Amino acid sequence: MQDGHVNRIFFRFFVLVMLSITAATFVIYFAFSRLFGDPLDDIARRQAAAQIFLLEQYVDKAATDDWLTRLNNVREVSEVRYDLIALGEARSALPDSRRAALDRGEIVLDPSSRSFYRRVDLEGERYIGSHEEVLRAQNLPVDVKQALIMEALRYIIVAVALLVPIALWSRSHWQGLQSLSRVADEFGSGKLTARSQMKPSASIYPLAERINHMADRIEDLLEAQKSLLHSVSHELRTPIARLEFALELLDARAKDPDLSRRIGAMEGDLRELNSLVNELLDMSKLESARNLQAELAELAPVLRGCTQMLPPSPQQLDCTVPDDLGELEIDARLLARAVCNLLRNAQKYAAGRIVLSASRSDGAVEIAVDDDGPGIPDEEREKIFDPFYRLDRSRDRATGGFGLGLSIARKAVALHGGSLRAEGSPLGGARFVITLPV
Structure with missing residues (x-):
């Protein structure tokens, strides 16, 4: 492109x-x-x-x-x-x-x-x-x-005399811009070490150098952010484990029912904090395509297996995945994680029904998760994929969560070269559509 x-x-x-x-x-x-x-x-x-x-x-x-x-x-x-x-x-x-x-x-x-x-x-x-x-x-x-032909020939000679140096000058710029475009594509796909290798005599060498300096700075910032997130998440696990152990001991010795209830609430908070740490670690692993272990796999069994990984819920879950989806080069575990996140999100908000469906066209496979919940306003359908973003509604506060599930799902899909978007559902609630290239 x-x-x-x-x-x-x-x-x-x-x-x-x-x-x-x-x-x-x-x-x-x-x-x-x-x-x-x-x-x-x-x-x-x-x-x-x-x-x-x-x-x-x-x-x-x-x-x-x-x-x-x-x-x-x-x-x-x-x-x-x-x-x-x-x-x-x-x-x-x-x-x-x-x-x-x-x-x-x-x-x-x-x-x-x-x-x-x-x-x-x-x-x-x-x-x-x-x-x-x-x-x-x-x-x-x-x-x-004949005179007009001669005059036209004069103008053509002048035009060629102008176009040849312009073409030679433009060709060097064109090759340089092609090189920068490839570097931008690689860098955007997650290859943070991609740099422009251009001779100092090249016409756009100063621009390439500035882009390389920018890429160095971005790589340093992202690596620092990733390292900090990973280190903090790991360091948090130790005090969390100590607190869990101490609360278990305290709960075993507590005789006051009110104290036991408070200890139970604290244990719930610790489990929630532990879950947040796990999700932060998962986020840090999805920053690069190097973590993608892709191989050819049948897509239909992977999607059907997602329905077996969900916690029990009162909603009706319909899986309308056809058998002819064929094979795709995917990381089955990572893609299943993304689909499961969407299904768990639907479980939080659906009133009574959830539908998992998929279809294949000439150039792409679409996977859709529909629910019959309250839906998502148009102006917030992109914001919900931002980390820690939660809709400012009472139903969000009631369902809990950290606002990382959808962000993790989008990152996992992006590593496969696909996209994830939110739409309105025919069921009346929200629809999440994964598009994967074939």
């Missing part, structure tokens, strides 16, 4: 560069058209330079009474067709933007028809009525298509 995201980033960057080059091409064209005239006219004028030179330097240099003679001489030897047409006809053949230039006696090119127009003169000096006629030259050696 991370690789695909990085690929999309660079694909968008490439598209952005191409669009920028295309936009720059149009901006250049329109800017030059506005400042220096249409580039196509300039191309056509260069291609027709010989004919224009012949007209200006040979025909126009003739004496007044010899002008038509020289024009006829040019007609005989040139493949270009020269005609004299009325000024009104020429004006109608040209767009409004070019008529003013024609009126001023300038040569007006029409690349689309491969021709140019120019008035004979402005004062009628060459022959009678010459100021009312226009010289039209047709079949000029003008090939705008």
Whole structure:
């Protein structure tokens, strides 16, 4: 997923560069058209330079009474067709933007028809009525298509010259980001020793170094937290065992019924504290995938076995697990612990019915635990998976617990590469859904 995201980033960057080059091409064209005239006219004028030179330097240099003679001489030897047409006809053949230039006696090119127009003169000096006629030259050696291809080729060469260094520069960034993505995936999956091995000459080496420093700090903090949790939990067991032994002795010697009841309550508190220590130790063992002992196992027997591990309860427990769930690579003990935690949670809150179900699709297996209890508000369906989080309702205080069961279940499922979420149940209460990849 991370690789695909990085690929999309660079694909968008490439598209952005191409669009920028295309936009720059149009901006250049329109800017030059506005400042220096249409580039196509300039191309056509260069291609027709010989004919224009012949007209200006040979025909126009003739004496007044010899002008038509020289024009006829040019007609005989040139493949270009020269005609004299009325000024009104020429004006109608040209767009409004070019008529003013024609009126001023300038040569007006029409690349689309491969021709140019120019008035004979402005004062009628060459022959009678010459100021009312226009010289039209047709079949000029003008090939705008070839010129456009040449211009396009120029822009393509410029674009390639820009894209090659950009591509080389981007490739080094892309490889670096791919490496960082893999490190992030490994680190996120619980491999806290994952680090980026990048040369100092790499373009994103400073970023990789900062990420490595961050990973070192996170690993130190998590290891310190895990070590503290594990050490404190182990150290608590010794005074708990001493207190249990002392209370048993005290209870054996107590003759006052009221004192015996108080001792019994204290023993209950100690059992609860001992249970909390055990759950804290379990939490500390689920911080890394290294504790996962996965192997191929049939899923259906594992789920059915969870129903046999529950304490007796007045609720009806239905197990609708099909036989065709197939095999999955799982830690059967750990997954069973997660499902049992969900079932025990359902026992606390269900009014009369609990359902354990499972189904398999092409890409995943879903395991669901439903109950007909009071349910969980939408805004708290994520918070309940936080350690020690308890819903602020009287039913929570009555059922007890430490708020670690659901957190342990989610961590156990996450180590299998799956997810655990809370939903509303068709039974009216809460539904917990485990999704495991196939």
